[in-house]
Amino acid sequence: MNHVVQCEKVTKIFEQGLIKVNALTDVDLAIEKAEFICLSGPSGSGKSTLLNMIGGLDTPTSGEVYIDGEEIDELNKSELADLRLHKIGFVFQAYNLIPVLSAQENIEMVMQMQGVSKKERNEKSSAILEEVGLQGMEKRIPPELSGGQQQRVAVARAIVSRPSLVLADEPTANLDSVTANKLIDLMLQMNEIHKTTFIISTHDPMIMQRSKKLVKLHDGRIIDIT
Amino acid sequence: MNSFLLIFSLAWRNLWRNKRRTLVILLAIVLGVWAMIVTAAFMRGMIFQMLEDTVDNLAGHVQIHHSQYLDDPVINNSFDPDSHTISRITHDPRVLMWSDRIRLPAVVLSERETTGITMLGVNPARESKISFIGKSVVEGRFLNSSSDTGIVIGQALADKLETRLGKRIVLMSQDINNEIADRGFRIVGIYDAPLDPTEKAFVFVGKETAAKMVGLKGAISEIVLRLHDTDMVTPLVTEMDQLDHTIDVMSWLEVEPYLELMIQMMDTSMFIWYLIVFLAMAFGIINTLLMAVFERTREFGLFQALGQKPRFILFQVWLEAILMIIVGLLAGNFLSWISVMATGDGIDVSVFARGMEMINMSNIIPFVITFNDLMIANITVAVLGMLTGLYPAWRASRLVPADAITRI
Numbered sequence: 001m002n003h004v005v006q007c008e009k010v011t012k013i014f015e016q017g018l019i020k021v022n023a024l025t026d027v028d029l030a031i032e033k034a035e036f037i038c039l040s041g042p043s044g045s046g047k048s049t050l051l052n053m054i055g056g057l058d059t060p061t062s063g064e065v066y067i068d069g070e071e072i073d074e075l076n077k078s079e080l081a082d083l084r085l086h087k088i089g090f091v092f093q094a095y096n097l098i099p100v101l102s103a104q105e106n107i108e109m110v111m112q113m114q115g116v117s118k119k120e121r122n123e124k125s126s127a128i129l130e131e132v133g134l135q136g137m138e139k140r141i142p143p144e145l146s147g148g149q150q151q152r153v154a155v156a157r158a159i160v161s162r163p164s165l166v167l168a169d170e171p172t173a174n175l176d177s178v179t180a181n182k183l184i185d186l187m188l189q190m191n192e193i194h195k196t197t198f199i200i201s202t203h204d205p206m207i208m209q210r211s212k213k214l215v216k217l218h219d220g221r222i223i224d225i226t
Numbered sequence: 227m228n229s230f231l232l233i234f235s236l237a238w239r240n241l242w243r244n245k246r247r248t249l250v251i252l253l254a255i256v257l258g259v260w261a262m263i264v265t266a267a268f269m270r271g272m273i274f275q276m277l278e279d280t281v282d283n284l285a286g287h288v289q290i291h292h293s294q295y296l297d298d299p300v301i302n303n304s305f306d307p308d309s310h311t312i313s314r315i316t317h318d319p320r321v322l323m324w325s326d327r328i329r330l331p332a333v334v335l336s337e338r339e340t341t342g343i344t345m346l347g348v349n350p351a352r353e354s355k356i357s358f359i360g361k362s363v364v365e366g367r368f369l370n371s372s373s374d375t376g377i378v379i380g381q382a383l384a385d386k387l388e389t390r391l392g393k394r395i396v397l398m399s400q401d402i403n404n405e406i407a408d409r410g411f412r413i414v415g416i417y418d419a420p421l422d423p424t425e426k427a428f429v430f431v432g433k434e435t436a437a438k439m440v441g442l443k444g445a446i447s448e449i450v451l452r453l454h455d456t457d458m459v460t461p462l463v464t465e466m467d468q469l470d471h472t473i474d475v476m477s478w479l480e481v482e483p484y485l486e487l488m489i490q491m492m493d494t495s496m497f498i499w500y501l502i503v504f505l506a507m508a509f510g511i512i513n514t515l516l517m518a519v520f521e522r523t524r525e526f527g528l529f530q531a532l533g534q535k536p537r538f539i540l541f542q543v544w545l546e547a548i549l550m551i552i553v554g555l556l557a558g559n560f561l562s563w564i565s566v567m568a569t570g571d572g573i574d575v576s577v578f579a580r581g582m583e584m585i586n587m588s589n590i591i592p593f594v595i596t597f598n599d600l601m602i603a604n605i606t607v608a609v610l611g612m613l614t615g616l617y618p619a620w621r622a623s624r625l626v627p628a629d630a631i632t633r634i
Contacts, residue, residue, distance in 0.1 A: 048632075057531055058628035078535050085533025092631060098525060100239035110532055112232045157532075 003066070004164050004197045005031040005054055010063035012049050012220075023049040024220045026063070033164065034195040036188060038202055038211035046220040047201035048169050054199065055088055055167045056080040068164060085113055089158030089196075091168035096154035097142040103149075104129065104138035107157045114161060128156040132186055148179035152186060159190050166190075168200040172207060184210055233538060237545035240518065251514045252554050255607070258507040259558025260565065262500050262603040267566050267593040268573075269492050274594045275572075277456070277478075280485060282358045283424055284346075285478045286325075286450035287459050288466075290315065293474050295447060301330060301402050304445035311470040312449065318466075320458045321451050325352040328436045329447040332399040334379075334429065336387035343383065344428050345397055347436025350374065356452050358419055359430060366391045366415035374432040376414030380425025384416050391416055397429070401440040409439045496599070500606045507607070508614045515547055515618035526622050527630025540616075540623035547615025555604055566593040 012024040024046045031037060039047045052058040053065050056072045065072050067087060075083060084090075089110075097106045107125040116124075129135050132152040142150055151171055158166045168187070172180035184207055191198050200207060208214055216224040241248055281287060290312065292303040306312070307326050316324050328347030333340060346353075350369040354360030359368065359378070368378055377395065384390060394410050401407035411431060419425045437443070453459060459477045467475040479486045519526070526539055572592035 052628040055531065057631070058626070078537075081530065081533050081535040083533075084531060088533075090528075090531045092528070092531075096528070098236070098528070100236065100243060105235075109232065113229055113533055113538075115229070 003030045004033050004035075004068060005029065005199070006066040006069075007050070007054070008064045008066075010050070010053055010060045010065060012046075012053065012058070013061045022220050024053070024060070027220075027222055029215065029222065031197060031199065033197055034191065036191045036198045036200075036212040037215060038200050038208050038213070039215050039217060040202060040208050041217035043203075044219075045217040047217055049220075050217070051167050051169050051199065051201050054165075055090060056084055085110065086161075087164050089161075089163040089166040091151065091154045091158050091166065091171045093170040093173045097150055097157075099142050102139050102141050103134060103145065103153045106142070106153055107160050110157060110161050116161070124160055125156075128160045131190075132156045146179075147174050148176075148183065151175060151179075151183050155183065155186055155190065159194060159196055162194060163196065165197045165199065168198065170202055171200065172202065172204050177206070180204065181206065229538060233542045233545060237542050237549055240522070240542075241546050241549055244518070247514055247517070248550065251510045252550060252557070254507055254510045255551065255554025255611075256558040256561060258503045259555055259603065259607055260561045261503050262607070263559065263562035263595065263600065264565050264593070265499055266496050266599040266603060267562070267595045268591065269496055270594040270596055270599055271572060271592040273489055273492055275591055276485060276488065279420055280478060280482055281452065283419070283421065284357050284428065284450065285481055286356060287453045287456060287478055288451040288463055289476050289478070289481050290449040290451070291447065291474050291476070293472055296474065296476075299329070299331060299447070301400055301440050301442065301447075304328070304442060304447050305473055306444060307446045307449065308444070309470070311466075311473065314469065315451070315466050315475070316449065318462065320453050320455075320462050322454050323352070323355050324449055324451045325349060325356045326433070326446045326449045327353070328433055328440070328442060330399045330436070330440065332397045332429075334383070334387065335396045335398070336389040336393070338388045339386060341383070341386060341426075343426075345399060345436060346428055346430050347433040348372075348430055349433050350430075353430070356450060358424075359417055362417040362419055363415045364418040366413070368415050368417075369430060369432050372433040373435060374414070375411065375435055376431075377411035378415035378417055378430040379413060380428065381416050381418050382422045382425035383427075383429070384413070386426060389413065397431070397439070399440060402442060407440050409435075497602070500603060504606055504610050508610065511547060511550070511611060511614050512617060514550075515543060515615060516621070518546065519543060519618050519622045522622075523625060523630050524632075526625050527627045527632075530625070530627035531631060536623040539625075540619045543619035543622045544612070544615050547619070548612055551608055551611040551615075555607060558607075559600070559604070562595070566595055569593045 007027050007029040010024055010027040011022070014021045014023055027050060039050060041047055049058070053060050056075070059073060067083060070083070072080065072083060098109065101109065104125050107128060108121040111121045111124065129138060132155060134149060134152055137145065137149065145153065172183055175183065187198055188210065190196055200211065202208065214226045215222055292305045295303040315321070326349060330345045332343055332345040334343050348369070349372050354368060363378060364381065369376060387395065389395060391413050394412050396408055396410050398406060398408040417425065453462065463475050463477045529539055530536070572590045575589050575591055
């Protein structure tokens with residue numbers, strides 16, 4: 001199995017009192033290394049739920065999810081945390097950064113949790129800040145950065161420790177079109193340079209157009225892959 | 227180590243994220259710690275003063291009597307002060323000073339009144355060093371020698387007997403043949419003791435004069451010892467009490483058992499007080515941390531998404547509580563120290579002085595901070611505070627990342 005991600009018959013049912021909602025139904029998906037994939041679909045189609053399953057933030061009701069060939073259902077909370085720490089980077093729609101840490105500290109946080117030395121952290125964070133065009137803003141805390149700049153820091157943090165996979169949930173939803181375009185440029189560039197796999201859930205047609213693979217979801221099922 | 231530094235840095239910065247809220251709860255901790263320590267210092271001061279007054283008030287640290295004396299304090303229950311055992315005790319290096327006494331129940335008669343008292347036949351040179359009498363004679367003089375034929379009585383007794391300095395009074399007691407012995411004494415001094423009951427109860431005469439009056443030849447009723455340190459009392463008493471079965475070596479706690487009871491009662495009251503203060507504090511700590519956890523739910527979800535293990539999240543929130551408690555303890559201890567220093571020799575409670583005399587206390591209460599009291603107050607706040615902080619921390623660590631991240 002050479003896939004970075006493999007989902008087999010993944011089903012997720014949320015129970016709200018007596019009502020059961022099928023967020024995902026029998027989803028099969030295989031993603032290879034260095035792909036740049038977009039999950040699209042209307043609200044409630046299951047995009048975020050699928051990303052949460054792949055990222056190990058939630059567990060499927062049935063079916064299996066494999067990351068680099070490892071079945072994540074088999075892992076306990078601590079092992080899941082380790083998997084996310086070493087193999088997966090996340091970019092969320094908002095509230096992406098820790099407000100009490102500076103841009104550089106936010107980027108170094110994951111490496112610090114991994115036990116990377118201070119010198120190496122400094123070198124890598126400085127380099128990635130330059131790559132995402134935020135040199136000179138190392139010491140700024142999130143409230144002192146614009147929305148676009150904060151998302152750049154989030155992308156930098158997601159890729160700085162070279163994970164095999166980056167999951168981005170509606171990363172441009174709170175950005176204007178120019179800033180959103182720049183962010184996508186950045187992610188594509190990271191995908192090209194570092195061969196990092198990106199899975200992005202979005203409503204944004206511009207991202208859909210620029211993605212290399214488009215997975216369409218509707219009512220919790222994959223209806224098309226182009 | 228890297229993770230710990232990160233967690234420490236996050237905990238410290240998050241503590242000051244909402245400065246006003248943190249300062250309010252810190253103020254509560256500081257005041258709580260201050261109230262604990264200052265109250266303990268006041269109560270310990272009361273105990274200290276009570277002990278000092280008791281020791282000064284004739285009891286000393288250790289008393290030696292004939293083994294039957296406390297059951298029947300008559301003249302026949304006396305002992306030889308020159309025995310080898312007594313010599314060994316009085317020469318022990320732990321003994322700071324000592325005084326030998328003939329102590330007898332007696333009746334005093336003036337021209338107008340009669341009352342029961344305790345007659346103390348003393349060696350004035352030794353007695354004036356060990357008990358209050360050395361600095362309490364306010365009219366006339368103290369006794370010059372053991373063979374002085376004068377008598378020194380308390381101001382309150384003089385008032386009661388309607389007599390005064392220079393007048394004669396008569397003491398009656400029982401001699402060694404169980405006959406009535408009496409003798410007239412001229413009042414050569416009047417003393418003013420810290421406590422009125424003492425003034426009414428004790429009269430001082432020369433030891434040799436008293437011995438002649440009751441026919442005692444060389445024997446005495448008691449020896450009172452003052453040691454270098456109260457901690458030496460129990461070991462010395464335990465050791466010396468086994469030397470000779472015809473004498474009793476007793477600590478002041480055995481002589482005045484209600485004092486030990488009061489000390490125990492104060493210790494218990496202090497601990498209950500600590501718990502009450504802490505309970506008030508605990509609600510503040512829990513509330514502050516739960517608010518912080520609630521406000522930062524998404525952040526905890528993000529931490530988990532980025533790979534932070536639940537136990538690190540628990541430790542991060544717990545560390546916030548610990549840091550808050552440490553800062554509160556430091557400030558509380560400092561404030562307590564300043565407060566106690568500001569009181570100087572103590573506070574005057576003369577408004578209540580009459581009531582205080584009932585429990586052997588004078589009217590200036592010093593503030594006494596002991597290492598043990600400091601430790602108990604600090605450990606109570608630290609340990610219970612840390613336990614209190616565990617609940618909000620546990621709540622934060624139990625969040626499901628997918629839910630936490632989407633929580634509004």
